[in-house]
Amino acid sequence: MSVTALVGAQWGDEGKGKIIDILASKADVVVRAQGGNNAGHTVVVDGVTYKLHLIPSGILYDGTVCVIGNGIVIDPKAILAEMENVKANGRSLEGLKIDARAHVVLPYHIALDGLSEKMRGGSDIGTTRKGIGPCYMDKAERSGIRICDFINPVVFAQKLKNNLIVKNKVITQIYGGQELDFDQIFDEYQEYAKLLAPYVADTSVLVYDAIKAGKNVLFEGAQGALLDIDMGTYPYVTSSHPTTGGFCIGAGIGPTLIDDCLGVCKSYTTRVGKGPFPTELDDEIGEVIRTKGEEFGTTTGRARRCGWLDLVILRFAVRLNGLTSLAVNKLDTLSGIKQLKVCVGYNRKGEILRDFPVDISELADCEPIYKTFDGWDEDISSVRNYDELPLNAKKYIEFIEKSLGLKVSMVGVGPSRDQNLVR
Ligand code: GDP
Ligand code: IMO
Numbered sequence: 498m499s500v501t502a503l504v505g506a507q508w509g510d511e512g513k514g515k516i517i518d519i520l521a522s523k524a525d526v527v528v529r530a531q532g533g534n535n536a537g538h539t540v541v542v543d544g545v546t547y548k549l550h551l552i553p554s555g556i557l558y559d560g561t562v563c564v565i566g567n568g569i570v571i572d573p574k575a576i577l578a579e580m581e582n583v584k585a586n587g588r589s590l591e592g593l594k595i596d597a598r599a600h601v602v603l604p605y606h607i608a609l610d611g612l613s614e615k616m617r618g619g620s621d622i623g624t625t626r627k628g629i630g631p632c633y634m635d636k637a638e639r640s641g642i643r644i645c646d647f648i649n650p651v652v653f654a655q656k657l658k659n660n661l662i663v664k665n666k667v668i669t670q671i672y673g674g675q676e677l678d679f680d681q682i683f684d685e686y687q688e689y690a691k692l693l694a695p696y697v698a699d700t701s702v703l704v705y706d707a708i709k710a711g712k713n714v715l716f717e718g719a720q721g722a723l724l725d726i727d728m729g730t731y732p733y734v735t736s737s738h739p740t741t742g743g744f745c746i747g748a749g750i751g752p753t754l755i756d757d758c759l760g761v762c763k764s765y766t767t768r769v770g771k772g773p774f775p776t777e778l779d780d781e782i783g784e785v786i787r788t789k790g791e792e793f794g795t796t797t798g799r800a801r802r803c804g805w806l807d808l809v810i811l812r813f814a815v816r817l818n819g820l821t822s823l824a825v826n827k828l829d830t831l832s833g834i835k836q837l838k839v840c841v842g843y844n845r846k847g848e849i850l851r852d853f854p855v856d857i858s859e860l861a862d863c864e865p866i867y868k869t870f871d872g873w874d875e876d877i878s879s880v881r882n883y884d885e886l887p888l889n890a891k892k893y894i895e896f897i898e899k900s901l902g903l904k905v906s907m908v909g910v911g912p913s914r915d916q917n918l919v920r
C-alpha cells in the first residue's frame with residue numbers, strides 16, 4: 498500500500514495528468530483537493546485525448562474511486578459537462594465522489610472574475626476567468642455556498658438570494674456590469690444540484706478509511722508550486738495551495754498519512770497568464786519549444802510562455818513540497834536544439850541568489866546564470882528504456898538530479914501512457 502502526493506513543480510501544465518493516469522493504474526482512490534476547472538489535465542489513452550478539468554484523471558480506470566475533496570471549488574455546469582463527456586467515451590462515473598464541504602462556483606463568481614480583470618487593465622493577472630478567485634474569496638469571507646447547501650433547495654435559495662443582493666451591487670455599482678437574476682440562476686442551478694446530489698459524500702472519512710485499510714491512494718495536484726497563493730509569485734498566482742500541504746487541508750487528512758511526494762516538471766519551463774518568468778525566451782528558440790511542445794493552454798487555449806529550465810524554481814518546489822522524487826516530462830521536445838541552457842542561480846547586482854526571491858520586484862534586477870549543455874538530434878519519442886537515450890539527454894537529466902539532490906524517477910518522451918521511462 499502507499500499514499501502518494503503528486504504536485505506540479507513549476508507554473509502548472511507540467512504534464513501531471515499523464516503521470517497521474519499512469520500511476521492511477523495501481524491506485525484504489527485518486528483525490529483532487531484544490532483548485533477548480535482552471536486546471537486542464539490532458540490524458541492520452543489509445544489515441545483518444547481526454548481533457549479533464551475537475552474530475553480526477555483516475556476516472557479512466559474502471560473501479561477507481563475518484564474524489565473531489567473539500568478544498569475544491571466546483572462549477573456545477575462545468576463538472577456536469579465533463580461527466581457527460583466521460584460517459585460518452587464509455588467510461589463509468591460510478592466511483593465519483595464529491596465532498597459536501599466543497600464550494601460552488603456560481604455565475605456571479607465568473608462575472609466578477611472577468612469584471613475585476615478588466616478593471617485591473619494592463620495590471621491584470623491573466624486568470625482563466627472561471628470564477629476561481631472570487632469563489633475562494635467568498636469561502637474565506639464565509640459567504641460561500643457549499644455543496645451541502647447547494648443540494649438543499651431551501652438553504653440554496655436563501656443563501657443565493659442573500660448573496661445576490663450584495664453581488665449585484667458590486668457588479669453594477671462598482672464594475673458597471675449587468676445585474677444577475679435570482680430566478681434564472683436558481684431554476685437553472687437547482688437542476689444541476691439534483692444531478693450532482695447522488696455523488697455527494699463526506700470524502701474526508703472515505704479517504705481516511707481507504708488509507709487505514711491499506712489501499713493505494715493518489716493525491717492529484719492541480720496548478721504548480723509557483724502559483725501557490727502564499728508561496729508563489731504573488732499576486733500572479735491562483736487562489737489555492739497547489740502543494741503537498743494543500744492536500745492535507747483540501748482532503749481533510751493529516752500530513753503523517755502521506756508516504757511519498759512526487760513533483761512533476763517539464764524539461765524546460767512554461768507559464769500561462771501574467772507575472773515574472775526569469776528564464777523566458779522571447780526569441781526563435783522559445784517559438785520552437787512552443788510549436789514542438791504544442792504549448793497552448795488546455796483550459797483557455799492561450800499560447801504558453803516558454804523558457805529554459807530553471808533550477809532556482811525547482812529547488813523552491815523541492816523545499817515547499819518536501820519532494821521525494823521528480824518526474825521530468827517533455828524531454829522529446831528538446832530534441833534538435835543545438836545548445837540547451839539550464840538556469841542554476843540568479844545574479845542580482847553581483848550577488849548570487851540560489852533561492853527564489855520573496856518580493857517579485859527584485860526579479861527585475863536578477864539575471865539568470867546559465868549552464869550550457871550540448872543537445873541531441875535524435876527523435877527520442879520511441880525510446881522505451883532510459884539507458885537507450887542519447888548520452889547528452891542522460892547528462893541533462895542527471896545534472897538536474899545532482900543539482901537538486903533528488904531522484905528523477907520518470908522521464909517523459911511523449912504524451913501517451915507508454916512514453917514514460919521509469920528509472
Ligand atoms: P497538466 O495540467 O500538468 O496535467 O498538463 P497539461 O495537460 O495542461 O499540459 C501538458 C501537455 O503536455 C499535454 O498536452 C500532454 O499531453 C503533453 N505531455 C505530457 N507529457 C509529455 C511528454 O513527455 N512529451 C510530450 N511531447 N508531451 C507531453
Ligand atoms: P493545471 O492544473 C497553468 C494560472 C492562470 C493565471 C493564474 C490565476 O492545468 O496545471 P486563476 O484562474 O486560477 O485565478 O488564474 O493561474 N493557472 C494555471 N496555469 N496551469 C493551470 O492548471 C492553471 N490554473 C491557473 O493562467 O496565470
Ligand code: MG
Nearest residue numbers: 510537538795
Ligand atoms: Mg494543464
